[in-house]
Amino acid sequence: MIVTKAIIPAGGLGTRFLPATKTVPKEMLPVLDKPAIQYVVEEGIKSQIKTFVVVTGKQKNTIEDYFDTSPELEHFLAARKKEDLLEGVTKIINTANFIYIRQKEALGLGHAIWNARHVIGKEHVAIFLPDDIITGVTPCMAQLIQIASQEKCNVVAVQEVPMDKASNYGIVGIKKQFSPNLFQIRELVEKPRPTDAPSNLAIVGRYVLSPNIFQALEDIKIGSNGELQLTDAIQHLLLSGEKVFAYKIQGTRYDVGTPMGLLKANLDLALRNPKYSEEILEYLSLLDREMVVMQGKAQALSKSVSAA
Numbered sequence: 001m002i003v004t005k006a007i008i009p010a011g012g013l014g015t016r017f018l019p020a021t022k023t024v025p026k027e028m029l030p031v032l033d034k035p036a037i038q039y040v041v042e043e044g045i046k047s048q049i050k051t052f053v054v055v056t057g058k059q060k061n062t063i064e065d066y067f068d069t070s071p072e073l074e075h076f077l078a079a080r081k082k083e084d085l086l087e088g089v090t091k092i093i094n095t096a097n098f099i100y101i102r103q104k105e106a107l108g109l110g111h112a113i114w115n116a117r118h119v120i121g122k123e124h125v126a127i128f129l130p131d132d133i134i135t136g137v138t139p140c141m142a143q144l145i146q147i148a149s150q151e152k153c154n155v156v157a158v159q160e161v162p163m164d165k166a167s168n169y170g171i172v173g174i175k176k177q178f179s180p181n182l183f184q185i186r187e188l189v190e191k192p193r194p195t196d197a198p199s200n201l202a203i204v205g206r207y208v209l210s211p212n213i214f215q216a217l218e219d220i221k222i223g224s225n226g227e228l229q230l231t232d233a234i235q236h237l238l239l240s241g242e243k244v245f246a247y248k249i250q251g252t253r254y255d256v257g258t259p260m261g262l263l264k265a266n267l268d269l270a271l272r273n274p275k276y277s278e279e280i281l282e283y284l285s286l287l288d289r290e291m292v293v294m295q296g297k298a299q300a301l302s303k304s305v306s307a308a
């Protein structure tokens with residue numbers, strides 16, 4: 001099985017980042033020195049994906065402009081011998097194809113994926129949720145594609161989460177464990193209450209799915225949060241007899257879909273990047289010292305208030 005096409009659902013309104021996302025798509029918010037969506041596209045290219053079908057919505061035009069040439073800017077940089085400033089994205093533009101589909105209404109992740117059905121046709125497809133940046137030695141999607149090809153199955157990436165966070169995720173129940181990181185799935189539940197969660201293995205934003213997912217999305221009903229849920233469609237595939245595996249990701253996942261997650265990803269990736277690590281470490285230790293002084297002052301103040 002060869003997987004060459006990927007869907008990136010990027011139609012959401014990004015309400016968690018308002019007001020910034022009133023005009024800037026959340027996928028374009030920078031993580032260190034490039035937009036969040038570039039990380040997933042780079043993971044895709046390293047996993048042999050050739051075509052990215054980006055499902056967009058209103059106010060998302062800058063994503064299209066970003067993965068496109070920009071003659072005026074290129075000319076300006078060439079004259080100053082600074083072409084390297086665009087190197088990463090130029091490489092992407094020269095390597096991959098982008099197809100954009102407009103999701104007319106934000107009716108959920110499942111609906112976004114369904115919108116790409118005509119472009120994908122009868123092939124297995126990779127899905128990247130751009131809120132999840134996953135770093136690691138081997139690209140996560142390459143692992144998923146390898147498992148899907150070997151086992152002739154659907155594969156979802158999972159990660160252990162604390163039980164009290166289960167209701168933020170799709171959670172999988174396990175039928176059989178093959179190795180420390182590979183499982184066959186018995187059931188999938190979208191955003192269960194912790195008491196109803198079949199395990200602590202949560203779906204993270206990488207999938208390889210059979211083309212039957214599009215029919216499954218038509219067959220299921222609206223699910224949690226009043227939206228068409230991808231997790232419910234995968235459960236439907238499973239009930240129709242398809243095998244679904246879970247692969248526990250190696251490496252680190254950053255949830256850049258919230259302001260705090262984005263901040264943590266920026267900090268963490270800066271600390272791991274030789275270009276920034278020394279300066280950011282110095283800054284953090286300075287902040288730490290200032291915090292200690294501030295805490296000391298606050299304690300002294302509260303003591304003097306209670307003594308008075």
Ligand code: G1P
Nearest residue numbers: 109168169170202203204205231
């Ligand atoms: C989506 C999926 C969910 C998955 C999560 C991973 O939820 O519906 O199954 O666990 O992404 O990030 P969302 O975060 O869009 O609510």
